[in-house]
Amino acid sequence: MVRSPLSSGIINIILGVLFTYFAIQQVKMNDWNFFVYILLLIATFDFGAGFRLIAIHFKLKNMKKNQ
Numbered sequence: 911m912v913r914s915p916l917s918s919g920i921i922n923i924i925l926g927v928l929f930t931y932f933a934i935q936q937v938k939m940n941d942w943n944f945f946v947y948i949l950l951l952i953a954t955f956d957f958g959a960g961f962r963l964i965a966i967h968f969k970l971k972n973m974k975k976n977q
Contacts, residue, residue, distance in 0.1 A: 915967040920958030929953035
């Protein structure tokens, strides 16, 4: 089964929100530590990939529409 870029992008954004939430909770329980930076780095990659995949979805949709 092949997933569309839109659904993969939405999943990545949800994961980015989840990792950001975990990082915030970790800072509240403890202080800033290495684990928080790792969580935020993963969240950043997920947000970037998610927005990129959503942009690809709309570019492909526009290309199919113009054909």
